[in-house]
Amino acid sequence: MPFPQEFLWGVATASYQIEGSPYKVGGGRSVWDMFCERPGAIRDQSNGDVACDHYNRYVSDVALMSDLGIPNYRLSVSWPRVMPDGVGAINSEGLAFYDRLLDELLAKGVQPHVTLFHWDMPVELYLKGGWLNRDIADVFADYTQVIVDKLSDRVASWMTLNEPQCFIGLGMQAGIQAPGDRHSFKQILLAGHHALLAHGKAVQVIRARSAKPARVGWAPVGNPCIPQTNHPADIDAAREATFNAQEKTIWSHSWWNDPVFFGGYPQHELRVFGSDVPEPRQGDMETIAQPLDFFGANIYMGDMVCAHPVTGDPIPAEYPQGTGRTVYHWPVTPEALYWGPKFFHERYGKPVVITENGIGISDWVALDGKVHDPQRIDYLSRYLLALEQAINEGVEIDGYFQWSLMDNFEWQEGYRFRFGLVHVDYQTQKRTPKDSAYWYRDLIASNGAILHPEAL
């Protein structure tokens, strides 16, 4: 069975990773501009000052998407480009950039899907405590209002926050991403609570002020657990392990999604996290649990588990020897795009949208001037076949945004890892569609049918 006729095929990017930093053109600095200046923070000592220069090249980049027949584009807005200090003054040229970008997208037949926050927090807000300062929730709502008032007449769907697990866990606990702090677990759960509040307040602003009806969600990340075998005990163990953290970890799916979809923190994690848990104020959980239209999920891989032979409890299982790995050394586990949507849809009852999926490879332009990336085509084919199987078994899945349209600044890895369907030469800014770009064009045109060449 092919994908549903109305299935949303798209690609995704993020402001700091492709635009070029805003601080040179009237915007402010973000925590990523700050973090990139820290010696050793970025593996290749690079930064996002220029990146893919999308700020100046958006017309040709949109034309690329249109020529490839890509109908949906998930972009993020740079908070400091629009509000240099995060609050107060607006950089009119920054807001005008997104105004022009959305007009260009629609003129070329591409629907815009907007992420409000993809990690580039204004430094001025960070210096006031950032996510640790409860005021951030109202400040984020004010920023949301500026964006909604300007752009909502053209936005197909909104995602409030991208991957709080990363910007809180990696940025504030592990310290390997911006702002590069190392807080206690208690502190990052408090920061996470403020991020959840910011999410809820932003949803309220969108619902109250959007100029047209739009779907609203968010884009958390996390590895679903996948069963080592299809034995019911292993499947039950994978489901259990996906939602019940066995340790104090910021990567718990339920810790983030239960407040958003159920209005309360999960009982299991409340026990495991103990006295580190933040104390919500009156009304907090109601604010956080604003109704959403879809369950967004960034899924790249699954964590393999099996059932303990006696207790049935989930225990970590080794991937088969020689499992394929990406340039990040992430295991290639297509079944993550079957089990993840299945488990998330079962628990939260919302249509699932894969807001990110893709593979990092260190690919290059071959002597024939093309970029041959058969591994990306195979990776995407396997993951999409798994997603199609879930759909055929009744899991509601509304869309898929491939990460990413183009090679870009891969955070602490700098420009070493390439995720794009389109190759970017960072010296010349030349874009070269890879073989996978043309494959994705044909996949979209066939609504997934080319995944079954035998049926063509």
Ligand code: GCO
């Ligand atoms: C993330 C971010 C993207 C990454 C991509 C590859 O999921 O970490 O949303 O910005 O670039 O996922 O790591």
